[in-house]
Amino acid sequence: MTAPVPALAVPAFALTWWLGCYLVARDPARVVLWRSGGALAAYALAVAVWSVAPGSAAAEVLLCVPVLCWSGVATALLPRDAPERRLVNLGWAYASGLFLILAVVLPGVGKLVALAPLAGATALLMRHRDRVRPHPLPVALSATAVLYAVGLTVVLAPIGLGAGEPVIAAMGLDLLMFGFLVAVADAVEAGERLMTHLRRSFVGAVAATLLCAGPATLTMLAAPHKGAVVVPQFVLVAVVLGAVGLAAPVRAGLDRLAFLHQDRLRLNRAALLMAAEALPRRRERHRMIALDEDEFRRLTRRALDDFGDVARLLRSPLVELPTVERRLHARGPGVADQSLVRATELRAVLEDQVRRLKPAGGFGTTEEWQYYNALHYCRVLGIRPYDRVPKTDGLDGDARRALDWFRRYVPRETLHRWTVEGADLIAARLWRDLVSTDPRWLTRAGEGVAVARIDRSNATRRP
Known part of the structure; x- marks a missing residue:
């Protein structure tokens, strides 16, 4: 093993492995983060295997795995209302398994067959690029995918462009950019900040790389071509x-x-x-006033989807709603600074808004009950009617009747539509309350600069 190989391999392994773990830890319930984390982890393992056995079939197959995971990320980022989204996501796992088998069986350049799912998924994402947020994401993901595909072709095809290690390291840069773009997409989807939280983790990753990967690199250089020494170093990193x-x-x-x-x-x-x-990931308070109605509606839908997840509600920008502020001030001084109390009050606000959709009388299944039933039972109470064996522990009689009604008479697509439309009604009410509130609710004592800026803006608008 020559000196440049560990010098490239260890940092490439360390940083891609860290970013893959970071993405999964951002929100372990999100499939897109698992797929992107899998792509980065597979590349890191490929680097380790290549360092032990350069040009081996196992290393080449592992370099193909990120392509398959990348295609899964592209399909997961399709707009929720895209007609082919559900079918494509269901078929992705089977198609990836098939192409992975082909990559294992076929020799050398034949492994490039793994690029086929990526090409199809990227084309599909570009077709819906106008409805993907943030808008530059599809183009950026497509560009990095093309660069990775070129690098994979150089490594696998017998075109004699020299050693493969620098190309593999360049592919690692593509994957780091890919992971960053996925983190941006996740932050935008959740209405969260990214850079503060990512910077904190990145500083730790750089420090760990210098303190741990540096000695590991020196150890590999001191004992070249010895797998019994190289493998434990990668495990330690x-x-x-x-x-x-x-x-x-x-x-x-x-x-x-x-x-x-x-x-x-x-x-x-x-x-x-x-x-x-949650604190480094929550949007700054002054950003709430910059939201447009469509973005606010989308965040309200997400907050209702996350009703039972306190960790996600803690990071929601809606914890800064004026109605939440009023409830906190009613509790007494000092309470407004407690994040967990904010999440609790946001849940109370959402539950109260859902309760306002309830028609008079007992449980019903007529048209006027649709929005309330969809939001109260499937969001507030967390009933999952389409599970093979839905959980019924702790449900009262009305909830059990609602569960049976959903399973018997309400298709999945219809329930989703009712949930979205009901959430939009709640978002409209909260939006009216937001825009009718004095913007200075966004400020607190000590934030005089922000107060002055808002006052000057209001003064310029007065006749």
Whole structure:
């Protein structure tokens, strides 16, 4: 193993492994983050295998896996109302498995067959690019996909352009850009900040790379061509950088082990860690006034979708709603600065808005009950009527009747439409309250600069 190989391989492995872990830890419930994290992790493993056995079939197959995961990310980013989205996402797993088998079986340049799903998914994403947010995302993802495909072709095709290690390192840069774009898409979808949280994790990743990957590189240089030495170095780097990327889940896991029989302490620490994790990702308070009605409507739908997930509600921009502020001030001084209380009050506001959709009388299934039933039972109570075995523990009689009605008479697409339309009604009410409130609700004591800026703006609009 020559000196440049570990110098390129170890940083490429460390940074891609960290970013893959970071993406998964952002929101483990999101499929698109798992697919993008899988692409980065597969590339990192390919770098490690290539360092031990350059040009091996296992390394070449692992370099093809990010392409398949990339195609899954492209399909997951399609607009929710795209007619082919559900079918394409269902078929992606089967198609990826098939093309992965072909990549394993076919020799050399034949493994480029794995590019076929990426080409199709990218073309589909570009076709719907006008409805993908942020708008430059499809073009940027397509450009990085083309660069990765070119690099993969150079590595697998017998075109004699020299050593493959620099090309593989360049492919790692493409994947780092790909991971960043996916993180941007996730932050935009959730209405969150990205750079503050990402910068905090990146600083830790760079420090860990310098402190851990540097000695690992020197060890590989001191014992070249020895797999028994090289492999443990990559394992060590993977553990350290994985701990940086998965910082929040790692802390939670350590708490569960350390405070196994101290439930109250563990729950209190979990709440504090959840709030601390949410703070760098929550939008600045002054950004709320810059939202347009369409964006506000989309964030309201998401907040209702996340009604049962306190961690997501903590990061929602809607915790800064004026109606939430009023409820917090009614509780007394000092309460407004408590993030968990804000999330609780946002849930109360949303639940109250759903309750206002309820018609008079007992449980019903007529047209006027559609929006209330869809939001109350499937969002507030969290019933999942289309699961093979829906959970019924703790449900009262009305909830059980609603569950049976959904399963028997309401198609999945119809329930989704009712949920969206009902959420839009709630968003319209909250929007009217937002725009009718004095903009100075966005400021607090000590934020005099922002107050002055708003006052000057109001003064210029007065006749």
